Amino acid sequence: MAIFKVEGDRFTYKGEQIRILSGAVHYFRVVPAYWEDRLLKLKACGFNTVETYVPWNFHEPQEGYFCFEGMADLVGFIEKAGELGLHVIVRPSPYICAEWEFGGLPAWLLRYPDIRLRCSDPLFLSKVDAYYDVLIPKLIPLLSTNGGPVIAVQVENEYGSYGNDKTYLEHIRQGLLQRGIDVLLFTSDGPTDQMLQGGTLENVLATVNFGSQTAESFAKLQEYRPGQPLFCMEYWNGWFDHWMEDHHTRDAMDAARVFEDMLEAGASVNFYMFHGGTNFGFTNGANHIKAYEPTITSYDYDSPLNEWGEPTEKYYAIRESLSKYADIGQLELPEPKPKKNYGIVKVTERADLFGQLNLISEEIYSVCPEPMEKLGQAYGFILYTTQLSGPRNGQELHLQEVHDRAQVFLNGTELGVIERWNPQPLKMDVPHEGARLDILVENMGRINYGPLLKDYKGITEGVRLDNQFQFSWSMHPLPMERLEQLQFEVLSDCNSIEGPAFYKAIFHVGEIADTFLSLEGWSKGVAFLNGFNLGRYWNAGPQKTLYVPGPLLRHGDNELILFELHGSNSAEVAFVDAPDLGKVAAVTPEF
Known part of the structure; x- marks a missing residue:
């Protein structure tokens, strides 16, 4: 009843x-x-x-x-x-x-x-x-x-x-x-x-x-x-x-x-x-x-x-x-959760992505670059690699319907970024002997509303130099689920904070409390605390800090790993006691 x-x-x-x-x-x-x-x-x-x-x-x-x-x-x-x-x-x-x-x-x-x-x-x-x-x-x-x-x-x-x-x-x-x-x-x-x-x-x-x-x-x-x-x-x-x-x-x-x-x-x-x-x-x-x-x-x-x-x-x-409409009694709130500033934390180890591929991913070959879903991958990143013939001068690289943000490398040197919301091609020259092309694509979240809901991730249609499609690809799915396999090296040169690479920091916690991870100076990436994925950070804003609930910390040593796509001007981060959600814009409630 x-x-x-x-x-x-x-x-x-x-x-x-x-x-x-x-x-x-x-x-x-x-x-x-x-x-x-x-x-x-x-x-x-x-x-x-x-x-x-x-x-x-x-x-x-x-x-x-x-x-x-x-x-x-x-x-x-x-x-x-x-x-x-x-x-x-x-x-x-x-x-x-x-x-x-x-x-x-x-x-x-x-x-x-x-x-x-x-x-x-x-x-x-x-x-x-x-x-x-x-x-x-x-x-x-x-x-x-x-x-x-x-x-x-x-x-x-x-x-x-x-x-x-x-x-x-x-x-x-x-x-x-x-x-x-x-x-x-x-x-x-x-x-x-x-x-x-x-x-x-x-x-x-x-x-x-x-x-x-x-x-x-x-x-x-x-x-x-x-x-x-x-x-x-x-x-x-x-x-x-x-x-x-x-x-x-x-x-x-x-x-x-x-x-x-x-x-x-x-x-x-x-x-x-x-x-x-x-x-x-x-x-x-x-x-x-x-x-x-x-x-x-x-x-x-x-x-x-x-x-x-x-x-x-x-x-x-x-x-x-x-x-004014109901008797709700006196306000009785639980005690506020404590916040703590753990201070500056030094980043001490580095693992270059391209050197770690076989440890955290399985290589897959295909005639065409395939989207994540066809490879059984849901989230994270995917790396596409092919060999270009040369010479080619002043050609434009087009990523046809890339979802969502791609870093492009020629023989290991970054050429630029192609983004779904601004899919401008990149100019490139290929030397006589040819060159290796690497394209690292980030899935930044599938569409959650509206008629475009069916949202494949990665390179969803193809890669062209001018109007010529490029075939024969190897792919490395990177769902970021096997980070315990990473092999880090001591970061001896603080000027070598560049990506895409993984960076590790160990810091000690005595009293456990909520805190906020400040990534001032870092560019774009994902933060992992004691194996838990805290989420994405990006200096594009508005968000400047990541919330860290106290229960994710542990007494003693804690491990922070950052997957940084571009680089940082400092080999350190900070755990602070107040958030920064960035510049504020008032909502006009016309909905």
Whole structure:
């Protein structure tokens, strides 16, 4: 029997009227040791519910191999929320968007060249079904109908922004029902005719997502669902950042004012995000509206709780607004997590990428340069190598549809960079005896939203000198998963900080605390702490530091490895006690 349900224009829980006051906290963007801290702060703000997406690629990173441990412990996160007295909304759609890599879809889907995503393509549905056969049974004991905290489950995500295949949506709905999901089902879409027509299902609660224009947004929802409860499933109270942009912020009082508009309308609300967290590793997504725009490592989102879990001005403004409509008692927050400045750390060892290839990668030969997915690779980098004939003078090197950023080397000397968002060819001369051409391509995150979702990585079409395609390639996939095999040498010359190469530093920690890795002077790359991938750094900004949660450190010696693509003007980094998210740009909330 349903515990949480729709009765007319209101929600009830165990027969009593309830307004859902929810905040999004993604377990997969927060280290498990901090889940309780973030959830307690959500509850202290006066909220009664936590919402989370479930990213398919986090739980099935390779086809048929499933992971539900560590940061992927979905059950543990939901159980913790329930222990703290919070309801839970789960959004396990095959697709989640969320500025997350490929919108949560696993990269291995692209090994099937004819697959059609997010529609009733039988091949795609078979992969979703196999995933749901493993995922959904884990949720059944956690449903409110079985005494658990889960009160609602989503059917797909903002589908009207992508397609209109009702057969597909119904397949997902039936897949949830047939596997035992008997709590309230819902869809969420933008408040437009097109989106609500394409993304909703009869007999499934429709909700809308927006960041402003409350009256207009709810009016549009009521055109399609007159008399049903009002629910903003994603209240965009902040925004995310791309590389090469400024850090987005939204005025706290403006965010609180729009929240009050929703409360005044009697609506239920889910803050997206309440606590953003971090795109650790290679998990950031990308957008492509007019050009490709990769998302940064930080997912601070200018949320009520910032990336490192501290309440912001927005937190207090929102709580003050809520107190006008509900008795939320006195504010009781957990003790703040300590921050520590560990100071300057010297980089002491180096391992050149080209000298390490056979230790961390297997060479593959092909007539044509192939994308990562065809080689079974999901993330990281890939190196393409061929021999050019000579002489050639003043020819242009074209990387046809390179995804996403390529460094080009001729006989080991870097010629330049070709980027997806600015794919200008490079001029080159090839000597009479010929030359070796190396192209190192970085996957900077698959597109997570829109019609260009099917986003292959690497060199996706071909390499040309002028109009002549070049054939016969060797390829080294570099997913950055075998770094323990690296053979380092002592860095004796501090002026030799150039890439692409790996750099190692060992530093001692006595008292463990949160800290921030400052990479001032370094160019672009990826940072690994004690084997954990902290994420990407890039002097293009806005982000200047990487958040390091204390639980990733250990007492005694700690190992930092940087994969640096270009170089640094200093053989040192710093661990500081305050973040730097770069230059700020205020968000104008017209969404």
